[in-house]
């Protein structure tokens with residue numbers, strides 16, 4: 313049966329006033345799975361009003377301890393409904409259970425607990441001062457909620473990245489309006505059920521479903537929204553930043569990447585191959601932290617290429633609920649067409665195809681899904697399109713290098729600077745190179761190893777601001793100084 317995915321506004325699930333819906337497909341089969349309500353001005357206005365009213369009501373005056381307890385309740389209820397979230401997320405995205413069960417769904421609940429703890433343990437500053445008239449004054453800082461936060465979240469890790477923003481926003485006492493990606497609407501709606509169940513006051517968590525070009529634009533421009541947090545493409549981030557200029561509203565952007573992996577000839581080869589297999593192909597390459605440029609020191613270049621090819625050849629493409637599936641399809645037919653156009657361009661520009669490069673042969677219902685092959689190229693120069701532009705698919709280009717200085721220059725030669733990986737068994741070299749790479753995150757001998765207390769964000773075109781641990785508090789609160797003359 314085709315389901316309906318609604319808005320969740322002021323504690324109620326509702327359709328659009330205009331009655332419009334759009335279609336949501338299973339990427340593995342191209343079957344219609346739901347009709348999604350399309351939000352316009354009416355729904356955005358209603359959500360902003362509900363979010364503002366909630367700040368003036370019970371939520372706005374709730375004690376920190378009660379808010380923190382509620383955050384823990386949300387996490388527990390998400391754990392109780394683990395299987396519902398797993399099913400919804402894997403149907404919307406096509407990603408295998410094997411990934412979602414270990415990464416996406418557990419991180420949803422963790423994002424509420426970690427930021428509840430962060431908020432509870434946050435310290436304020438205090439300064440005692442002598443005044444000009446010989447008295448004493450005391451300054452102390454306090455954090456207050458910023459207000460109504462718009463959360464515009466992407467389709468690649470929908471629940472993980474939405475709660476990565478909603479968790480700290482609510483822990484800090486804000487209210488939120490979430491606009492999930494139009495192709496992955498379902499888990500935001502399920503989270504509405506969780507909020508209702510555990511008694512989060514109405515208007516605190518709101519969801520307006522819709523398309524970026526319609527609903528996203530209306531929400532970004534709304535002057536009742538005090539700040540916007542967005543994860544997605546750099547070009548959309550630029551538009552959101554422009555919208556935030558009006559009303560001088562704060563913005564946090566986590567954008568694209570063209571992340572390098574640097575493999576030195578003193579690396580542990582098994583570690584480098586295993587982690588790079590994950591960083592290139594996990595989630596079908598649809599991870600902003602994923603590797604798309606691999607630089608391998610010349611002495612081990614051929615061995616590395618052949619071993620990564622071997623790993624790629626063994627990846628099992630399959631339907632989400634098949635436990636043997638390693639890789640799902642791409643998220644939409646439009647994205648599949650974009651990735652395939654890059655596959656073609658790589659060959660047009662003279663790449664040597666090591667493996668993949670096209671559409672795999674799938675059978676039965678999977679024939680109509682948005683599948684592409686895991687792909688590796690070599691032989692391109694540093695100005696080739698697939699070495700410069702973010703593809704966001706299961707693919708990488710591998711190039712040889714000779715010296716440390718040379719590879720640092722190659723790695724940094726990008727308009728992006730989100731994440732990088734370095735593989736070496738030499739600790740001095742790891743520290744030295746990590747300090748010179750222009751990216752917000754550097755993993756040494758690993759990838760996507762996350763401690764949620766750490767600063768997370770990108771340099772250059774990869775974003776603005778840092779979230780994670782107390783850095784999230786910087787974005788989700790206003791810091792106020794109170795000076796008391798004794």
Ligand code: 6OD
Nearest residue numbers: 468476598599600601762
């Ligand atoms: O792990 C996280 O907190 C995070 N923000 C991951 C982002 C992945 C982008 O695709």
